[in-house]
Amino acid sequence: MTKTPAQNTPATIYLKDYARPEFTIEKLDLEFELTAAMTTVKSTMELHKVDATTQHLVLQGEALELISISMNKNILLPEQYRLTATQLTILAVPETFSLEIIVQIKPQENTQLSGLYRSGATFVTQCEAEGFRRITYFLDRPDVLTHYTTKIIADRHQYPHLLSNGNLVAKGELENQRHWVKWEDPFRKPCYLFALVAGQFELLEDYFITQSGRRILLHIYTEKGYLDQCHCAMQAVKKAMTWDEENYGREYDLDIFMIVAISDFNSGAMENKGLNIFNTKYILAKPDTATDEDYIYIQTVVAHEYFHNWTGNRITCRDWFQLSLKEGLTVFRDQSFTADVTDHGVARIYDVNKLRNRQFPEDAGPLAHPVRPDSYIEISNFYTTTIYEKGAEIIRVIQTLLGKVLFRRGMDLYFTRHDGQAVTIEDFVRAMEDASGMNLTQCRLWYEQAGTPLVKVTADYDAATKRYTLTLEQGCLPTPGQPYKKPMHIPVRTALFDHQGQTLLLDTDDGRPGLEKILQLKEITTTVTFKNVPERPIPSLLRHFSAPIKLQFDYSEEELVLLIKHDTDAFNRWEASQIYAQRLLLELIATYQQKRPLQMPEKFTELLRSLLNDKQLNKQLLSALLTLPSEIYLAEHMAVVDVEAIFAAREFVKLNIATALRAEFFATYQENVTTETGIIFTLANVGKRQLKNVALQYLLLLPDPALRKLGHQQFVTSLPLNMTDTMAALRGLSHLAIPERELALEQFYTRWRHEPLIIDKWFAVQAASLLPDTLPQVERLTHHEAFDIKNPNKVYALIGTFGQQNMLRFHAADGAGYHFLGKFILQLDKLNSNVAARMLKPLTEWRRQDSSRAALMCAQLEIMMRTPGISNDIYELVTKSLA
Ligand code: TRP
Ligand code: ZN
Numbered sequence: 001m002t003k004t005p006a007q008n009t010p011a012t013i014y015l016k017d018y019a020r021p022e023f024t025i026e027k028l029d030l031e032f033e034l035t036a037a038m039t040t041v042k043s044t045m046e047l048h049k050v051d052a053t054t055q056h057l058v059l060q061g062e063a064l065e066l067i068s069i070s071m072n073k074n075i076l077l078p079e080q081y082r083l084t085a086t087q088l089t090i091l092a093v094p095e096t097f098s099l100e101i102i103v104q105i106k107p108q109e110n111t112q113l114s115g116l117y118r119s120g121a122t123f124v125t126q127c128e129a130e131g132f133r134r135i136t137y138f139l140d141r142p143d144v145l146t147h148y149t150t151k152i153i154a155d156r157h158q159y160p161h162l163l164s165n166g167n168l169v170a171k172g173e174l175e176n177q178r179h180w181v182k183w184e185d186p187f188r189k190p191c192y193l194f195a196l197v198a199g200q201f202e203l204l205e206d207y208f209i210t211q212s213g214r215r216i217l218l219h220i221y222t223e224k225g226y227l228d229q230c231h232c233a234m235q236a237v238k239k240a241m242t243w244d245e246e247n248y249g250r251e252y253d254l255d256i257f258m259i260v261a262i263s264d265f266n267s268g269a270m271e272n273k274g275l276n277i278f279n280t281k282y283i284l285a286k287p288d289t290a291t292d293e294d295y296i297y298i299q300t301v302v303a304h305e306y307f308h309n310w311t312g313n314r315i316t317c318r319d320w321f322q323l324s325l326k327e328g329l330t331v332f333r334d335q336s337f338t339a340d341v342t343d344h345g346v347a348r349i350y351d352v353n354k355l356r357n358r359q360f361p362e363d364a365g366p367l368a369h370p371v372r373p374d375s376y377i378e379i380s381n382f383y384t385t386t387i388y389e390k391g392a393e394i395i396r397v398i399q400t401l402l403g404k405v406l407f408r409r410g411m412d413l414y415f416t417r418h419d420g421q422a423v424t425i426e427d428f429v430r431a432m433e434d435a436s437g438m439n440l441t442q443c444r445l446w447y448e449q450a451g452t453p454l455v456k457v458t459a460d461y462d463a464a465t466k467r468y469t470l471t472l473e474q475g476c477l478p479t480p481g482q483p484y485k486k487p488m489h490i491p492v493r494t495a496l497f498d499h500q501g502q503t504l505l506l507d508t509d510d511g512r513p514g515l516e517k518i519l520q521l522k523e524i525t526t527t528v529t530f531k532n533v534p535e536r537p538i539p540s541l542l543r544h545f546s547a548p549i550k551l552q553f554d555y556s557e558e559e560l561v562l563l564i565k566h567d568t569d570a571f572n573r574w575e576a577s578q579i580y581a582q583r584l585l586l587e588l589i590a591t592y593q594q595k596r597p598l599q600m601p602e603k604f605t606e607l608l609r610s611l612l613n614d615k616q617l618n619k620q621l622l623s624a625l626l627t628l629p630s631e632i633y634l635a636e637h638m639a640v641v642d643v644e645a646i647f648a649a650r651e652f653v654k655l656n657i658a659t660a661l662r663a664e665f666f667a668t669y670q671e672n673v674t675t676e677t678g679i680i681f682t683l684a685n686v687g688k689r690q691l692k693n694v695a696l697q698y699l700l701l702l703p704d705p706a707l708r709k710l711g712h713q714q715f716v717t718s719l720p721l722n723m724t725d726t727m728a729a730l731r732g733l734s735h736l737a738i739p740e741r742e743l744a745l746e747q748f749y750t751r752w753r754h755e756p757l758i759i760d761k762w763f764a765v766q767a768a769s770l771l772p773d774t775l776p777q778v779e780r781l782t783h784h785e786a787f788d789i790k791n792p793n794k795v796y797a798l799i800g801t802f803g804q805q806n807m808l809r810f811h812a813a814d815g816a817g818y819h820f821l822g823k824f825i826l827q828l829d830k831l832n833s834n835v836a837a838r839m840l841k842p843l844t845e846w847r848r849q850d851s852s853r854a855a856l857m858c859a860q861l862e863i864m865m866r867t868p869g870i871s872n873d874i875y876e877l878v879t880k881s882l883a
Helices: 231-248 292-307 320-341 344-363 385-402 404-418 425-436 442-448 557-566 570-593 602-612 619-625 631-636 643-660 662-671 683-699 705-718 723-734 739-752 756-767 774-781 792-805 816-829 833-844 851-866 872-882
Strands: 023-034 039-049 057-060 065-071 081-083 087-090 096-105 115-119 122-126 146-155 161-164 167-173 178-189 196-199 202-209 215-222 256-262 275-279 454-462 467-475 490-497 517-521 525-530 538-541 550-553
Touching: 065 087, 122 256, 122 275, 146 161, 146 196, 161 178, 202 231, 215 231, 231 256, 231 292, 231 320, 231 404, 256 292, 275 292, 292 320, 292 683, 292 723, 320 344, 320 385, 320 425, 344 385, 344 570, 344 619, 344 631, 385 404, 385 425, 385 442, 385 490, 385 517, 404 425, 425 442, 454 538, 467 490, 467 517, 490 557, 517 525, 538 550, 538 557, 557 570, 557 602, 570 602, 570 619, 570 631, 570 643, 602 619, 602 643, 602 662, 619 683, 631 643, 643 662, 643 683, 662 683, 683 705, 683 723, 705 723, 705 739, 723 739, 723 756, 739 756, 756 774, 756 792, 774 792, 774 816, 792 816, 792 833, 816 833, 816 851, 816 872, 833 851, 833 872, 851 872
Parallel strands: 023 146, 215 256, 256 275, 454 550
Antiparallel strands: 023 039, 039 096, 057 087, 065 096, 081 087, 115 122, 122 196, 146 178, 161 196, 167 178, 202 215, 454 467, 467 525, 490 517, 490 538
């Protein structure tokens, strides 16, 4: 059961062609009969024409076997309808009618994991974006909302749990060991939010009392044997419910909220109404199986899916061009939540790092697109970091411009005005304007223009008049289809510091004096003058990363050190450290390219030494300050990426830091070793572990057998207790050609071989290894007994990590990495085109590489173009990247 392949040229869908649906659907009754051989789906719906002149009804369908169609209880004859591979057209329909369609599908053959499929013995659905058409013929578009009832019939012993959206309203027994249930969803919804699950589960039960006193049943379903790993997720559900009530006044609206954890899942999780379906990766956790990072992700993803109940489900998207309406807004909400339950500065550093390492490269490459795109070929290619993370940044820009009070008023208006509707991004922005009285006309450009704006800032201080003037100039490079860009509305949060590191009171012509100002950039050039400035100040610009832009200011080293030590904005302390390190690294990269010897400036290591000795510093912030800018971020700053130079410079700096600060790192390591009770996930423990493990990474760079023994010892002692420490040690060892590495990998496999989710970490750590034989190892691992090309988590762990996180080995000069990935993608495309397309990303960014690598990468893309039967997913990305 493959997806429709790219026959000739697949069609492009345009936003400008949007037309309202021609029919409304009063209600939809679904009946599923699940058997080993096949599933029979009967759908009964009541349709009305919106416009009496409409003639035919066109329904979407894919990989379905049509059994029968009845209209108003009469079986249709073949001449009354037309059937193609993707459409069912019912000819000359009346104004109002009922339609009953029976189809058969084979979930056990569905490797796309879209529609109804099997994950092990479990039946599960994934309908977003266009999976419902793989279940039955329907108006598969998000602006067709209707009431659902779902009856499920299956074997009582094999499928004791039969779940769908809404409330369970009836159930009963049948002959032949079969049983049935009926679910009814009281809320109208689009079909992408439909869900069905049938299987044998263990159930973690809890409850939540809402602010209005309603009691909500909370259910988490997992495979047998994993119940003890669901507590983190359950706590997260309750925290998220409380947070949405306290921060947005939003209460949960059904009597039961269910989550099912599934092993085979294309993405992270899905917000189906009342029945969220999760990748096991974002549910299962206990200290010996999940890292602290996993714990944070679980909280965030659980909150994200829960928050969709209001931003996505109660108010949904009119069409898929509006995807960021729900995703950008919901990411913004989950980021705010995570910041509130962890640490605002650390959370922001984390979010911005992700944006810069993924979204900035996307926005600078051939697949750059606006947050509201105007065309697509395959919508599943648009679940991008631009739609999600840049979309979230735009919401944050709006919040910054309006202030928190007016922003909340805008959200309230959005919820009351559009509850139950399928709306557009424009509707959202208008609600913000109407509630605040602010004009967001220019702000809309954030949704229309792709590319990352660059703001260059220069400063001038006049000692005589005590005036300090900042000149901010904005620009944005062309992106595909957008050669010219208009100036954007950019809020630049700004503070000024004196040379003692004290914040200065800001006095400008607009508004009251304060410690922080939001400079509003609207023109190409903006000038702001601060009055009564006693000395030439040090500006802290774009605080808390107030807009998704690149900012340039020519700081001196001393100024950066001052900001690192004294800025009152934690994010900008880190930002100053990154600018400092980045400047140093880029200089070393140039030196390396000129084949001159590299030299380490002592000032930098002394700075890090003083930070390590600062016992007041938040340990997570300190860990971030001690971490160099990523290879990807450095590559972003080079006209032509020089993979070898980036690595040579970065490894050189790391080794010098480790050598100079060995004693400090060793002391830090020992001070932060956690005790038995320290295995628990608390913020204090997370900070200690993180700092200790940053120290360990540096120590493991030193060619000292005692330190390597220390690393292996941490691995061995933590293996039964704490995955964070296990993985940190394993990661450190993984880059070293020493016996401890092989021993640890073997010990890890022996311990966890029966836990597929944990073996993913074992695959990933090997795929990220900097050792020269990583590619042959990865190739060998694709044939390992634990690898399964049909399981997305396995593919992401091994192939995704290699292509996206191992720049050095993936970009091997001979093109072997490209060849391997190209071949793998073509093999995977036949099974799961959505996951195959996600793996393609690193090959599409060939333009940034030197000409020899670029040619080798293009060669792989061209092979794909010549391969008959590639999916639309691959076709779209390859053609756009070669264009
Ligand atoms: N709506 C989901 C989320 O962000 C994303 C998602 C779930 C998805 N399943 C998918 C995207 C399948 C593409 C394909 O919460
Ligand atoms: Zn989402």
